[in-house]
Amino acid sequence: MNIVRAKDYQDMSKKAAGIIASQIIMKPNCVLGLATGSTPIGAYENLVEWYQNGDLDFSKVSSVNLDEYRGITRENDQSYYYFMNKNLFGKVNIDKANTHLPDGMESDSDKACSDYNKAIEAVGGIDLQLLGLGHNGHIGFNEPSEEFVPDTHCVDLAPSTIEANKRFFASYDDVPKQAYTMGIRNIMLARKVLVVVSGEDKAAIVRDAFFGPITPKVQASVLQLHPNVTLVADEAALSLI
Template sequence: MRIYRAKDYEEMSRKAANLIAAQVIMKPDCVLGLATGTTPVGTYRQLVEGYEKGDLDFSAVKTVNLDEYKGLSPENNQSYRYFMNENLFRHVNICLENTNVPNGLAEDAEAECARYNQVIRDLGGIDLQLLGLGVNGHIGFNEPDDAFAKETHLVTLTQSTIDANSRLFDRIEDVPHYAFTMGIRSIMQARKILVVANGENKADIIKKAFFGPVTPQVPASILQMHPDVILVGDEAALGKI
């Protein structure tokens, strides 16, 4: 694992975007695994700037997102499809047919999970997977558990995750309690994994995840077993390592 220390959020975002940009330049038809949340917003902003300068071409890129809330339509401004459209997709020359997010409105959860697993297989796997890191160690919506979930599944969100996400909703009662998420095995099969983290509230979990025991109680700890992981964090997030 490689760790890149950034002085602040902006530098963290720039370093992460440079790594993703390098992947796109080296393999124009690459498959990017994408994440949502507040942490990667700056990274996406940097990628948009790269495209606007003429340095990046997303026309052949394909994407698969980690997760989506169950019950939210793509038009809902809190859905992850909406997030991706607003923060990246509609600002670059990517073909929307080449972007994939779980269907939050799927009535048959098991069938939707199987469909999404097949999407990833049909794409030939993920070249670079971008991850954020939850304060409880979740990656995607793989929450602390007694075992590592393997492939796409429907998860019941923990109260800590609901609380953390409530800042994005008008009321905590509006935060969905279920989500579709890519599983640990799907994430671990990515050829390269890029983790971004900022803020001192991530310092404890970074120490546990990357320097503690590998355990499903800290889902991100499994990343210690991957051969090509890069962690980019600001000084506050990396303050305890």
């Protein structure tokens, strides 16, 4: 694992964006695995700025997102489809036909998951997978469990995850309780993995995930087995290692 120490969130965002930009420049038709949440927003802002300055071209890039809430429409401002269009897709020249997210409105979970596994295979796999890190060690919506689930699946969100997402909704009751998410094998088959983490509140899970035992109770710990992982984190998030 390569650990890149950043001074603060802004520095972390710029360093992470630089790694993503390098992937696009080296392979213009690359497949990016993308993440949502508050942590990647700064990286997306940098990528948009570099595109607007003429330094990046997304026209041949394809993308697959980690997850999507189940039972929420794409038009809902809390859907991850909406998030990606607001923060990246709507601001660069990526072909929307080449962007992929699980279908949150597909009520048949087996079909939704099977279709998404096929979509990942159809684009040729993931060149660079961007990940955030949940307080409980989840990556995507792979919550602490007794096992590593390999492929895209429907997951019941942990109470801590629902609580963390509550700030984006009118009330706790409005937060979706399920999501479709890539599985651990989907993530581990990415040729490169980029993890971004910021804040002192993540220091303990950074320590546990990357320097503790490999266990499905800390899903991110499996990344210790990946041959090409880069962790970009600020000083606060790295304070316990």
